[in-house]
Amino acid sequence: MLDTTLTWAGVSPAVGEIFLAFAICLVLLVDVFAGPRNRVTPTLTLLSLVVCAALLVSVGSVGVRTELFNGLYVADPVSWVLKLAALLFVAVTLVYSRGYMDARGTSRGEYYVLALTALLGIFVLASANSLLTVYIGVELLALSVYAMVAFDRDNGIAAEAAMKYFVLGAIASGVLLYGMSIVYGITGTLALDDLATRLVSPTPGAVLGLAFIVVAVAFKLGAVPFHMWLPDVYEGAPSNVTLFIATAPKIAYFALALRLLAHGLSGVSGEWTAMLAPLAVLTLILGNVVAIAQTSLKRMLAYSAIGNVGFILLGFVTGTAAGYGASLYYTLVYVLATLGAFGVMLLLTQKGFEADKLDDYKGLYSRDPLLALVMMAMMFSTAGVPPFVGFWAKLSILQQLWATGHVWLVIIGALVSVIGAFYYLRIVKLMYFDAPAVGKPLPEWQPGVRLAVGVNGLAVLLLGVLPAPLLSLCSQLLH
């Protein structure tokens, strides 16, 4: 029966989405009246993120799985944690990118509005319980990000990156929709819960639909061979936008894989894990090997993102709740380290100096010890060196693979980690042991951003020394 009554209890778990929708309109209106390059919009945006987090914690938390809006929306502890993490990452992104935009005069209200709409898309994906809401969430996030990449439209490289991203992203959306339509045609339902109970046998039609969905998920995550857009977009986009697309959306695409594959299509998990396994292996190898040859930090981090996506996919290949938990942990940890690496890079930039060449980091230690220290923590963490948190993330993925009998994948994962360590440690070597590059401007002293970057580095270290709370949280969430 259709539930048409609207009660506070019926919408309160969705308070994050509702508040964000209002905040988007408010920021948009305030920005119009505050004029170009005002200082009100960034502050208001950050304030609304803080209020949103407070509302989520006080009102929006649910102990058990709750379905809202006639089953189109689900609030559960996983979505709650994913949303809080996305809020935190977007807020830190905005703090890091403010100085970069101010120095170039590219600070504009639309950036903040689109960051909020992208965040709303992440929220929708995290709580999606129907193919319809999954698709709307994907589009909301993707459209916001396409526009952000294209902001610097007089720059040929940025325009090219935006065009590639838009066209390839549109194809991926079409592929996703096509796969969904086939699955819908077979089962006759859009609800992910019904899908899980109705789609249990791998008929040829189901496998066809599944293949399209897997391709779309792989594209959104940037898995080989659907990774072509990622290095170009990372390199072409303005660095603050690169920081944005490299962090919070990864949470959303983890949620996409979790909701769509691990939940909705759990009846045919044998098929999609078999499809994901070769993708993950290719992704791991290509990402880590090609990253060695890069001379631009942004491109190197792009290939590093591809390599790390391989690990996130490996968690899904296990097909167990514990494996998804390891993937969640890996995603959070990876995004935290990426945030810090880009934060250091943005602090080093100045007008006319993008700090995106590896050579720009030569002898950074003697020029700016704090930034070099944080960058080292991030590189060690992503490479998987103990005691930094990235070590535990890699270990938990490999543990889950071992527990499910994927011995070959464990060996490949360990091997590519060793290969990957080379290019992460090369940055550390450049910063600490090479002679300082001549003629590079000294980074500005931005105390607030420096503090944030320092806390970011400390978090990577502390979570590595005391890994138990976050690890157990992630494994509990998915049980």
Added chain:
Amino acid sequence: MLVQILFYAFATVLVLSALGMIFARNPVHSAMALVLCFVTSAAIWLLSGAEFLAVVLVLVYVGAVMVLFLFVVMMLDINFEELHSGLTRFSWLGIITGGVVIFEIVGVAVARLGPMIHQGPVSEPAGYSNTAELGEVLYSRYAYPFELAAVLLLVAIVAAIALTMRKRQGLKVQDVNKQVAARAADRVRIVKMEAEKR
């Protein structure tokens, strides 16, 4: 009886205009054939009781989308000879894709819709309003995705304006305020000069 005659008449026009849209050499003729296609589809929807969707189809697709499409076709300088040049070379790809789609449609139609097709249209009870039913579903069961779709449109508007609204150098835009405030003295400068000697 009259409804059936009308249905077959509209259906014939629909199929012919669809074929015309594909085979027309001139892109403007193609677009006009597509407009005819939409209008006849709307008429068929009206016959089967979906009056709201019929009106929306005409308003949105004929009124907005196709007009925009015609604008694009006429404004952009596209070399259609060049576009057609790869047609025979890649025709196998189109034939395969089209074959797969036809196979799928026929398969679904035979498997699922067979009984419904032979049954003919279901007649609604008196006082049934298709518009009211649609509205009820949109604003109750699908209220959440409906509102989100609105946000999606807002994003599209913001993005489109952010990407196109900008100050470009050397634009010959009229500033009405300046034009009104202009005085004769600003426009003509009378310079007294001594007559030059030859």
